[in-house]
Each structure stands twice: as C-alpha cells, then as structure tokens.
Amino acid sequence: MIINHPLLGPRDSSEFVYLGDASLIARPDWQADNAAEAFYDYAYLRDNPAGEHRELWFHEGGDRSWLVVTRNTVTHEITDVEMARDVARAQGRSK
Amino acid sequence: MHDLVAITALGGSEPRVDTVGNVTCTEVPAVALASVAARADRAAEARKALAKLTGASIPEVGQFAGDNVLAFWTGPDQWMIEAPFDTHEDLAQQTKNCVGDTASVSEQTDAWTRFDLEGADVPAVLELLCILDCRKMEPGQTARTSIHHLGCFVLCQSAISFSLYGPRSSAGSLRHAIVAAMKSAL
Numbered sequence: 001m002i003i004n005h006p007l008l009g010p011r012d013s014s015e016f017v018y019l020g021d022a023s024l025i026a027r028p029d030w031q032a033d034n035a036a037e038a039f040y041d042y043a044y045l046r047d048n049p050a051g052e053h054r055e056l057w058f059h060e061g062g063d064r065s066w067l068v069v070t071r072n073t074v075t076h077e078i079t080d081v082e083m084a085r086d087v088a089r090a091q092g093r094s095k
Numbered sequence: 096m097h098d099l100v101a102i103t104a105l106g107g108s109e110p111r112v113d114t115v116g117n118v119t120c121t122e123v124p125a126v127a128l129a130s131v132a133a134r135a136d137r138a139a140e141a142r143k144a145l146a147k148l149t150g151a152s153i154p155e156v157g158q159f160a161g162d163n164v165l166a167f168w169t170g171p172d173q174w175m176i177e178a179p180f181d182t183h184e185d186l187a188q189q190t191k192n193c194v195g196d197t198a199s200v201s202e203q204t205d206a207w208t209r210f211d212l213e214g215a216d217v218p219a220v221l222e223l224l225c226i227l228d229c230r231k232m233e234p235g236q237t238a239r240t241s242i243h244h245l246g247c248f249v250l251c252q253s254a255i256s257f258s259l260y261g262p263r264s265s266a267g268s269l270r271h272a273i274v275a276a277m278k279s280a281l
Contacts, residue, residue: 007157008238012226015226015241060241061226062238062239063169063170065170065171
C-alpha cells in the first residue's frame with residue numbers, strides 16, 4: 001500500500017504508523033458543562049464504517065508529520081491525504 | 096583543571112574509518128547541531144532570520160542549503176542547523192539569538208552521530224540500508240528514513256557521496272548496519 005504524502009510524494013505504508021479515527025483531532029473542551037459525557041463519546045464511541053474512513057497516520061519512518069488519510073476500508077483505496085495540522089487549523093484548533 | 100579526553104560516538108579517540116571495496120564509511124564527530132521549529136504562523140520570519148545565519152536561502156521540502164553553516168529540512172517548518180564544532184560549539188545559542196521568538200531551538204550536537212559514505216558503489220550500499228530511492232536523489236536533497244530500525248537523515252552530497260545522521264546512542268548499531276551492508280553489497 002502506498003500513501004501519497006502531501007509534501008514528500010508516494011511513500012510505502014511501512015514507513016507509517018496508524019493511530020485511529022481522524023475524529024480524535026476534535027478533542028472536547030474539558031471545562032465544558034458536559035465534559036464527562038463528551039469525553040466518554042470521544043474516548044469510546046467510534047463509527048466502524050465498511051467504506052470511506054478518515055483516519056490519522058503518523059509518518060514515523062519519514063518526516064514525522066501527522067496525516068489525515070481518507071481510505072476505503074473495503075477496497076483499501078486511498079482517495080485523499082492531508083496534513084493533519086491543516087485539517088486541525090481548518091477546524092479552528094492548534095491556535 | 097580536569098584533563099578529560101574527548102571521545103567519538105563510537106568510543107575512539109580518532110574517528111572510525113571502515114573501507115570495503117571502493118566504499119569508505121567515515122565517522123564525522125566534529126559537527127555542531129541545533130534543531131529549529133518555527134512557531135505557529137511565524138515560519139516566514141523564521142526563514143528570513145535563518146537565512147542570515149546560513150548565508151543561503153532556507154531549504155524547501157527535502158532539501159539542504161548552506162556552506163559553512165548548513166540547514167537541512169527535517170519536517171514542515173522545521174530544520175536542522177549544522178556547523179563546524181570548533182567554531183560553533185554554542186550553535187544552539189547562536190541560532191536562538193538569530194531567530195528570536197519566531198522559532199524554538201534545541202541543542203542537538205550530542206544527540207546525533209554522522210557517518211559519511213563515499214565511493215562509486217555507495218548507492219548499492221544504501222539500497223540495502225534504507226527504503227529511499229537514493230539513485231534518484233540529487234545533490235542537495237535530504238530525507239529522513241529508517242535504517243536498521245533507527246530514524247536517520249540521509250543527505251545526498253553527490254551521486255557517490257552521502258552523509259547519514261543517526262541517533263548517537265545507537266552509533267555502534269548504525270555502524271554495524273552500514274558495514275554489514277557494505278560487506279553484502281560489495
């Protein structure tokens with residue numbers, strides 16, 4: 001499997017480490033009134049789709065950047081690769 | 096006054112040199128290193144400041160640039176600065192003075208060890224060592240990769256001359272891997 005790194009081009013998947021669902025970027029506000037409920041959801045509840053899935057990969061054997069990879073869990077086809085920091089900033093995070 | 100003798104990463108008083116066939120692997124201890132990571136939204140300012148330090152434009156993705164003081168790309172908005180140890184022992188401080196609050200600087204001198212590979216068949220050795228397509232690398236290109244399960248930087252000086260940076264604490268393992276690859280390939 002090849003992951004098309006946005007900066008470095010096509011790289012073998014053996015250079016990468018998988019973390020999990022890209023929704024992990026959206027860490028809840030710990031000071032919110034419903035923080036306990038939100039963290040329960042954040043930590044334990046995941047969708048398990050047979051199809052398109054956005055997930056976090058770490059380029060450990062490369063430039064050590066985090067990526068958001070859109071992968072089809074049925075066919076393993078990768079349709080999109082973004083820098084996780086760009087995704088996070090677009091969501092208003094990592095200020 | 097203490098009278099301590101400096102030793103290299105491999106423990107010798109002189110840099111270790113290994114030759115197999117036409118390829119020579121030389122330990123290079125006399126370099127000072129500092130890593131620079133631009134702070135959020137300050138990358139343009141950090142690049143400008145660093146350019147004054149290296150006297151060259153700050154390298155883009157996968158490149159290195161500079162002569163006496165050299166910068167190589169290590170990640171998005173991150174660079175490693177390399178300079179001769181004799182004249183730049185306080186490289187991290189010099190770099191910090193230069194970039195101010197546009198970037199964070201870490202001393203890296205004793206975190207890494209450098210090996211220079213030279214000889215006509217260096218690409219054949221690197222083929223065994225790492226996953227990079229080193230035959231396609233141009234002079235001035237750099238990449239981070241795994242060698243012997245160690246995260247290393249590979250700098251292409253020319254088609255037959257490469258520099259490798261690996262973790263200093265694993266210098267012996269890295270040298271073992273390089274020499275084993277040299278013996279296998281040549």
